[in-house]
Amino acid sequence: MIYLELFLTFFQIGLFTFGGGASMIPIIQQEVVSNGWLTEEQLLQYIAISESTPGPIAINMATFIGSTQGGILGSVLATLGVVLPSFIIILLIAAIFTRFAQYAGVQTVLKTIRPVVVGMIIAAGAYLVVTAIGIQNYTSISFDLRSVIITAVLALIMILYKLIFKKQIPVIAFILVAASVGLVAYII
Amino acid sequence: MQKFKTLLSLFFTYFKIGLFTFGGGYAMIALIEENVVNKKQWITKDELADIVTIAESTPGPIAVNCSTYVGYKIGGVLGSAIATLGCILPSFIIIYAISLVFDWFMGMTYVQYAFNGIKCAVGLIILRQGFKMFKSFKKTALSIICFIVALVGILLINFFAIDFSTVFFVLAGGIVGLFVYILDVVKNRRKEKAEARQALNLNTEADQIIEISDAEAINNAEVSDTATASQNKASNDEKNQKGGNTL
Numbered sequence: 001m002i003y004l005e006l007f008l009t010f011f012q013i014g015l016f017t018f019g020g021g022a023s024m025i026p027i028i029q030q031e032v033v034s035n036g037w038l039t040e041e042q043l044l045q046y047i048a049i050s051e052s053t054p055g056p057i058a059i060n061m062a063t064f065i066g067s068t069q070g071g072i073l074g075s076v077l078a079t080l081g082v083v084l085p086s087f088i089i090i091l092l093i094a095a096i097f098t099r100f101a102q103y104a105g106v107q108t109v110l111k112t113i114r115p116v117v118v119g120m121i122i123a124a125g126a127y128l129v130v131t132a133i134g135i136q137n138y139t140s141i142s143f144d145l146r147s148v149i150i151t152a153v154l155a156l157i158m159i160l161y162k163l164i165f166k167k168q169i170p171v172i173a174f175i176l177v178a179a180s181v182g183l184v185a186y187i188i
Numbered sequence: 189m190q191k192f193k194t195l196l197s198l199f200f201t202y203f204k205i206g207l208f209t210f211g212g213g214y215a216m217i218a219l220i221e222e223n224v225v226n227k228k229q230w231i232t233k234d235e236l237a238d239i240v241t242i243a244e245s246t247p248g249p250i251a252v253n254c255s256t257y258v259g260y261k262i263g264g265v266l267g268s269a270i271a272t273l274g275c276i277l278p279s280f281i282i283i284y285a286i287s288l289v290f291d292w293f294m295g296m297t298y299v300q301y302a303f304n305g306i307k308c309a310v311g312l313i314i315l316r317q318g319f320k321m322f323k324s325f326k327k328t329a330l331s332i333i334c335f336i337v338a339l340v341g342i343l344l345i346n347f348f349a350i351d352f353s354t355v356f357f358v359l360a361g362g363i364v365g366l367f368v369y370i371l372d373v374v375k376n377r378r379k380e381k382a383e384a385r386q387a388l389n390l391n392t393e394a395d396q397i398i399e400i401s402d403a404e405a406i407n408n409a410e411v412s413d414t415a416t417a418s419q420n421k422a423s424n425d426e427k428n429q430k431g432g433n434t435l
Contacts, residue, residue: 016355017247022317026342026354034351044307045294049286051313055206055279056216056249063280067287075284079276086248087272090256091265093242101241108372109365110245114324115331116361119338120354122318127346128311137349151308158312168320171313175306182305183298 002070003077009035010062010081017058018110023117024058026124037069040131047128052172058082150185154178195263195270201228202255202274209251216251224254230262251275330368334361 009031017024025047032038038046050060059079066078093100100106133151134144157177161169169177201223209216217240224230231239236254243253252275259271293299325331338357345352 012355015247016358017249018244018358022314022321025314030345030354041307044310045303047310047314048303048306049290050283051310053279053282053286054209055276055282056251058249059252059276059279060283063283064287067284068290072284075280075287079280083248083252083272083276086246086253087256087268089246089248090242090253091260091268093246094257094260094268101238101245105366105369106245108369109362111326112330112334112365112368113358113361114321115335116338116357118318118321118325119335120342120357121321122315123339123342123346125311125313125315125318126343128314129308130311132308132311137347139349147304147308150305151312154305154309155312158316168316174313175309178305178309179302180305182303182308183301186301186304 003073005035006066006070006074007077007081010066010078011084013062014058014082015085018113018117022057022121022124024061025128026120028058028061029124029127032065037065040136044128044132048175052175146185150178150181153181191263195267197228198259198262198267198271199274202259202271203277205251205255206275207278216254220251220254224258230258330364334364 013024013027013031016027029043033040033043046061046064047057050057050064053060059082062078062082063075066075070077129151133147134142154174154177158169158174205216205219205223209219217236221233221236225233225236239254239257240250242257243250246253252272255271255275256268259268261267263270294303322335325335338361341357342354344350345354
């Protein structure tokens with residue numbers, strides 16, 4: 001039952017992503033790839049699309065995967081699933097636990113969850129980089145030289161931009177740069 | 189009618205916020221402030237700061253959390269549902285439309301070339317986000333251990349294709365946090381108890397000192413009694429009286 005599976009998977013993703021944005025990538029990566037919904041390659045494409053369209057990345061990913069796996073109903077259910085945990089929790093806080101965030105216990109628990117989430121995000125980012133250059137796991141290692149060069153060039157651009165303009169290159173600009181680098185690298 | 193108007197306004201305000209924030213997360217806060225705090229004055233700036241804290245402490249995208257919270261404040265449960273719907277609808281429509289043409293779009297050779305470049309950028313973007321967040325948490329022995337365990341754990345799981353849900357890392361982090369909190373509470377309570385006991389001890393010691401000094405006073409009085417009986421009779425009576433009073 002793909003609809004129920006989509007709903008439950010994204011409900012779980014919605015429930016365990018603290019810190020917004022990128023923190024859902026490690027969980028979504030694992031759930032979606034292990035379910036066989038996306039290949040690593042598709043996952044990278046979907047993240048790129050979700051990052052460069054408006055709205056929270058979690059919603060974008062849910063709608064996207066829901067749609068390709070289960071059509072319009074699938075996308076509605078996946079999106080509903082990812083939103084529902086925070087909707088319920090915030091409603092409870094707004095109505096009952098108005099001082100929720102001020103409880104000492106909540107802050108102590110978050111203080112240990114946050115480094116875990118950061119570790120997960122960096123691991124996911126590193127893994128996505130390695131996947132892009134051709135290493136998926138210990139059984140399939142095949143360096144794609146062109147991807148290695150593109151990644152190195154892009155990393156250099158990211159760092160140089162930061163050094164020259166004293167701020168980070170916007171995500172959309174960076175994706176456009178990457179698209180141009182890709183075009184150049186594969187046309188030559 | 190007034191209520192209907194408010195709900196409509198909630199919907200369109202959050203629709204706009206959902207439509208114009210790229211990258212999600214903290215980019216949204218500026219837009220929320222402009223629309224919800226300055227223009228509509230549904231909440232104050234302080235309340236927004238509170239909402240951000242709550243959003244950080246709860247799972248889910250920050251924009252969705254904010255829309256649910258403000259929606260509830262303005263229009264109850266219905267208001268929160270409408271605001272949340274308004275916030276996610278733009279993403280939903282845009283992405284759904286893209287998903288319909290995506291396969292066709294990806295079939296074009298030049299698009300594939302471009303995406304071969306883009307796929308190398310995605311991991312770098314996520315890494316950058318991770319490093320940015322790395323600066324934001326307080327470095328203690330415990331937090332660094334949590335960070336390293338999660339980092340190495342996920343890398344190993346991915347590399348060796350181990351079937352282990354990443355969710356458990358978040359759960360484990362929460363449990364460790366809860367454990368630390370309970371330890372803190374127990375430690376504080378023990379400390380309070382010890383302090384209370386110490387205070388009690390000081391009090392009894394002080395009582396003993398007073399008793400001793402009283403006894404000395406009586407002894408002195410007796411000594412002086414025998415020595416210069418008649419001369420100090422009046423003051424002796426006084427002293428004895430004092431001792432008796434305090435005793």
